[in-house]
Amino acid sequence: MNRTLRRLNGWIFAALVLLGAGAIGYLSAHHDHVADWTYGSRVSMSPETRAVLAKLDGPVDIVSYASPQGDLRQTIAAVMQRYQQAKPDLHLSFVDPQKDPAAMRNLGITVDGELILQYRHREQRLDTLTERSLTDAMERLVRGNDRIVAFVTGDGERRADGDANADLGTFVQQLEHSGMRAVPLNFSQVTAVPDHTDLVVLASPQAALSAGAVKALIDYLGKGGNVLWLADPGNQDPSLQPLADALGVRVLPGELVDASAAATGLKDPRMIVLGDYPLSDITRGFTLTTLFPEVAPLAEVSKQDWQIVPFLRSSPQASTQTLDGSQANALKGPLDFGFALSRLSPSPNKSEQRIVMIGNGDFLSNSYLGNGGNRALGERIFDWLLGDDALINMPPRGAPDRVLMVSQGELNVLSIAYIVVVPLLLLIIGGVIAWRRRRA
Incomplete structure (x- = not known):
């Protein structure tokens, strides 16, 4: 009887694990949540960029003239995905510049992956894609x-x-x-x-x-x-x-x-x-x-x-x-x-x-x-x-978390910890390991 209960408990546990894994997979596929704990959200999107996007109170259309060969389109789409999370009415589309070279010359497209941004009959062009350059282009769209x-x-x-x-x-x-x-x-x-x-x-x-x-x-x-x-x-x-x-x-x-x-x-x-x-x-x-x-x-x-x-x-x-x-x-x-x-x-x-x-x-x-x-x-x-x-009320530019702000008291604590406490702790651990080996 006990053996049957143990097997039943094992099967129930396995079923719950599979059910939990399936639930996690379903939720992750249907719900996207990104958390950035760095100061100023440096690794996701800066406060200034979010503020500029908030000033664009209408849809923004971005056309990228990128060749389908290679991974350039995937790179551009990955960058734009962060912007689309903050501004859902930002639309990205791709055009193959090799299909109509004459049209590309008329548009002045000279760089593979060049972007044209359009907002309320205003237009900006980008041939280098970074958050700084893209945010500047969007700020120019706001300015007119x-x-x-x-x-x-x-x-x-x-x-x-x-x-x-x-x-x-x-x-x-x-x-x-x-x-x-x-x-x-x-x-x-x-x-x-x-x-x-x-x-x-x-x-x-x-x-x-x-x-x-x-x-x-x-x-x-x-x-x-x-x-x-x-x-x-x-x-x-x-x-x-x-x-x-x-x-x-x-x-x-x-x-x-x-x-x-x-x-x-x-x-x-x-x-x-x-x-x-x-x-x-x-x-x-x-x-x-x-x-x-x-x-x-x-x-x-x-x-x-x-x-x-x-x-x-x-x-x-x-x-x-x-x-x-x-x-x-x-x-x-x-x-x-x-x-x-x-x-x-x-x-x-x-x-x-x-x-x-x-x-x-x-x-x-x-x-x-x-x-x-x-x-x-x-x-x-x-x-x-x-x-x-x-x-006017845009957040200031910069990456303030590049500077470690420490008070003199905190600096003293860190200095004592690394100069005295850590070496002493290593000596104690080493002594305990040596003592146990001798006893064995």
Whole structure:
């Protein structure tokens, strides 16, 4: 009897195992669940990519001109599967480029596997498939047409294509990946800002602008143009006074110093560190720390038809000093050094005109761009100025989990564990094994 019960129990156990395996197989075939426990979901899809996909509120069609030979199609389909999990109305199809070479030449297809993305009659092309390039292409689809950003040149301004420490080359190169096109604007060669310019950037001119250049900028303002003005301490150029008067703002003399910067490990009090920001469309939800070296304070001096919103402000411990270090007649903080200006646009082509004025240009320079949230703040400023409000709250780019953040106490514990505890544990285990062998 006992033998029969044991056999019956064995058969029941085997049946339950088979039933469980079948249930697992059925569920895995009909339900797909992927979990990524890495910080920022690096091995699946970045938060920025998910945010871009969320901004695409309609179907996206992707056509890949990939040859059926080899495994290129399988590779492309595997990459796109992750995107389709986050956006089910993303459709992928393949076309064999060898079937109609003439049609491929007309389309300009030159690379096996080249992709054409279509969204709301907008189109982007990709010949290299990575998450970064694909996300950039989708961000350009959200943005629409490439935005023309004209950088004033010829008067010692920071260069948009330069690689010197003070230039903006690294930042501008990243902007171009997301759908902005930087062009030079030299008023010795043109008398007005060209039509279809979406934004003019005046980045810390070192020489006085000509009267014609200032008139061209004011005329551009009068037509509803958007402007980013980066002013550094000591650059109170009288030639730009008409532009400042048109905005109702002023660059105050001297520069900001903040003794509380020493608490963050900075020895130079001219380095202004911000972690809190006045509420504005640019800084809403922004919590990253930014660094601004050598800042000129700004002030609203007259009431115009502009709505002026401060979005960069020093701490109460800050004050001004002259460029030679004197604090005579110093102004006490908090002091504003970043203004966002807006008004109803005089142009019938857009509803709102936007200006940003900042008393520092170094925070976007090649030297300081990588500090904290400088790059992310710069991207928000450009998105706001260009009217791409849907992109302002995008998560910052990067892979933060590449850095291991450990406190000094945790580092001490790890050091003791690996230097003392682990070797001691190995010695104990070795001694126990040797003792047992001797007894045997």
